[in-house]
Amino acid sequence: MRAKGIIIAGTGSGSGKTTVTLGIMAALLEIGLKVQPFKCGPDFIDPTLHRLVTGRESINLDPWMSGIDFTRQTFVRHAAWADIAVIEGVMGMFDGGDSSSAALAALLGLPVVLVLDVSSAAESAAAVVKGFESLLPEVGPRGVILNKVAGERHLELVSGAIKKYCRAEISGYLPRTLNFHIPERHLGLHMGDEAPLSPEAVKELGRTVQQRVDLKRLVSPAAAPDIKLTLVPEPAAPRIRLGVARDRAFCFYYQDNLDLFRAAGAEIVFFSPLDDELLPENIDALYLGGGYPELYAESLAANKKMRQQIRKWVESDGPVYAECGGLMYLTERIATGDGQTHPMCGIFPVQARMGRQRASLGYRQIRLLDNCLLGRAGDILRGHEFHYSSINEMPQEIKRLYAVNNDTREGYSYRNVLGSYIHLHLGFSPRAAACFVENICP
Numbered sequence: 001m002r003a004k005g006i007i008i009a010g011t012g013s014g015s016g017k018t019t020v021t022l023g024i025m026a027a028l029l030e031i032g033l034k035v036q037p038f039k040c041g042p043d044f045i046d047p048t049l050h051r052l053v054t055g056r057e058s059i060n061l062d063p064w065m066s067g068i069d070f071t072r073q074t075f076v077r078h079a080a081w082a083d084i085a086v087i088e089g090v091m092g093m094f095d096g097g098d099s100s101s102a103a104l105a106a107l108l109g110l111p112v113v114l115v116l117d118v119s120s121a122a123e124s125a126a127a128v129v130k131g132f133e134s135l136l137p138e139v140g141p142r143g144v145i146l147n148k149v150a151g152e153r154h155l156e157l158v159s160g161a162i163k164k165y166c167r168a169e170i171s172g173y174l175p176r177t178l179n180f181h182i183p184e185r186h187l188g189l190h191m192g193d194e195a196p197l198s199p200e201a202v203k204e205l206g207r208t209v210q211q212r213v214d215l216k217r218l219v220s221p222a223a224a225p226d227i228k229l230t231l232v233p234e235p236a237a238p239r240i241r242l243g244v245a246r247d248r249a250f251c252f253y254y255q256d257n258l259d260l261f262r263a264a265g266a267e268i269v270f271f272s273p274l275d276d277e278l279l280p281e282n283i284d285a286l287y288l289g290g291g292y293p294e295l296y297a298e299s300l301a302a303n304k305k306m307r308q309q310i311r312k313w314v315e316s317d318g319p320v321y322a323e324c325g326g327l328m329y330l331t332e333r334i335a336t337g338d339g340q341t342h343p344m345c346g347i348f349p350v351q352a353r354m355g356r357q358r359a360s361l362g363y364r365q366i367r368l369l370d371n372c373l374l375g376r377a378g379d380i381l382r383g384h385e386f387h388y389s390s391i392n393e394m395p396q397e398i399k400r401l402y403a404v405n406n407d408t409r410e411g412y413s414y415r416n417v418l419g420s421y422i423h424l425h426l427g428f429s430p431r432a433a434a435c436f437v438e439n440i441c442p
Contacts, residue, residue: 003076004222005085005108007040009093009101009141010115011128016147017115018046019205020174021088022197025053026206027215028084036082038075040104041090042363042384042423044252044290050088053202057255061087063107064098064363065382066256066427074256074427075108076227084219093132093141099363105139109225113171113218114141118158119148126161129168142221143171145213150176172213178205239265239441240284247272249300250325252290252423260426260433261287265441273329277305284440285319285373286310288326290423293344294354294389297334301342310345314417319440320347321373322419324387327412328352330419331391347417348398350391359390364422366402366411373418373439374432381432383424 008024010017028035037050037058042065047058059078063071079085089101093114097103105112114132118125125146133140144162149155159170209215242261246253250273258268269280274296279286293300300307310330314320322330330347337354344352368379375381394400394412402411402420412419426432 003036003079003082003085003225003227004219005038005075005079005087005110006219006222007087007089007101007105007110007112008115008145009089009105009112010091011117011132012092012095015092015115015117016174017089018049019178020115020145020147020209021046021086022049022053022202023174023205023209024213024215024218025050025086026202027209027213028086028219029054030206030210031215033083033219034081036079036085038078038085038087039090040087040101041096041099042386042425043090044254044423046088047255048251049197052197059255060425061104061108062099062425063103065384065425068107070256070427070430071104071107072225072227073229076225076229080229084222094135102136102139106136108227111142111221112139113143113145114168115145115147117147118154119150119176122154122157123161125158126165129162129166133167141168143218144168145171145218146173148176148178149173169217171218172209174208174212178208235262236265238267240267240437241269241280241282242266242285242287243269243271243280243283244287245273245289245326245329246270247274248291249274249293249296250289250291250329252323252325254423254425254427257424257426257433260430261436264433264437266433266437273306273310274299274303277303277309279306279309279313285436286313286321288320288322288329290324290326293325293328294334294336294352297336297342297344298340300329300334300344307343307345311347314345314347314415317416319373320417320419321436322417323423324385324421327391327419327421328389330417334389347414348391348394348412348419350394352389352391354389357388359387360421361386362406365405366422366424368411369401369403369409370399372401372411372413373416373436374424374426375429375435379429379432381424381426382428383422385422387421 008021050058335341335353399413400409
């Protein structure tokens with residue numbers, strides 16, 4: 001099965017690839033093409049912005065975290081319906097090892113369009129492009145989009161040098177005067193669900209791209225790798241009802257994980273720890289994902305009925321899987337860093353404290369030390385960790401079920417609860433979703 005796609009990469013973080021990607025998506029939709037968005041790497045935030053612009057779920061493509069075969073299958077399964085798949089890269093083009101934009105381009109056989117911030121350069125920009133072409137020639141950028149161009153003379157100098165010394169074509173440019181801004185905070189840009197961009201701003205960005213980027217030339221190098229579709233996680237007949245916390249405070253979920261749970265026989269039922277007082281009816285398990293509980297700690301604390309519901313569920317041995325923000329919600333309190341602390345569910349006898357600096361960042365591989373909701377002792381799972389909060393030392397009577405590749409023991413277990421700071425991507429071990437369902441409904 002074939003699916004056409006391009007990868008929008010950057011020279012580094014802050015080069016403007018998110019703005020360019022959103023503009024390209026908006027512009028392609030405006031001219032009538034069907035666009036499927038993707039995000040290279042483990043990021044949760046950019047995909048929500050893609051969804052805001054396209055109306056489609058944006059899917060993470062991460063070869064290290066979810067495995068090579070799963071990544072290839074995920075790409076073609078989600079992109080086959082579209083005229084073009086637009087994949088936003090991660091950091092700089094070669095950053096991220098096996099999950100870099102360059103590695104993904106090589107894996108899928110897709111062309112790369114490089115976003116180059118030229119605000120502080122002219123002819124020297126050609127040396128940057130030349131370097132990106134020569135480092136790994138087989139995946140060198142086919143096109144370049146110049147960002148923050150000061151004017152016509154600046155454009156002539158930059159594009160002239162690139163045309164003289166480089167193979168990549170100039171696909172277009174965005175002016176320095178572009179009035180487009182996405183609000184930021186400690187974990188990155190604001191989520192698309194928070195509507196940080198007005199429809200007018202998105203439309204204006206799309207118009208700017210249409211005027212200054214040659215869309216036909218941009219799309220023309222798009223490749224269509226021939227990938228045999230073998231893994232199709234179609235929803236199975238429901239065996240369990242899985243309550244998934246999803247609202248402004250709990251919004252970090254890999255779409256593939258939800259799809260894998262459905263394929264294993266889980267009916268997904270969303271609920272809001274912020275707004276709902278009761279858990280969904282007739283559920284068999286809970287999934288508390290990551291997000292921003294620290295931003296909504298006061299409101300989460302004020303919803304005493306929901307906190308009581310969750311504690312009652314846990315004490316009656318109800319199964320719970322909690323990641324990062326979900327783990328924080330299960331602690332005794334969250335200290336938000338402004339001198340305020342707010343009571344949470346009190347399942348784990350520790351306090352989560354927000355820090356001013358990043359507490360942890362990176363890919364994680366874990367080995368299960370004992371049988372649990374997600375598998376059997378010895379099973380290997382992979383994921384990613386990124387947070388500014390930390391918890392004080394967990395008491396020894398709380399079991400640790402994860403042996404992590406950073407020489408730590410994690411995966412805290414109490415009764416039928418499994419909590420961790422690590423966001424797992426079940427694509428690396430799809431059996432984990434089936435184990436989850438089978439542990440609840442043998």
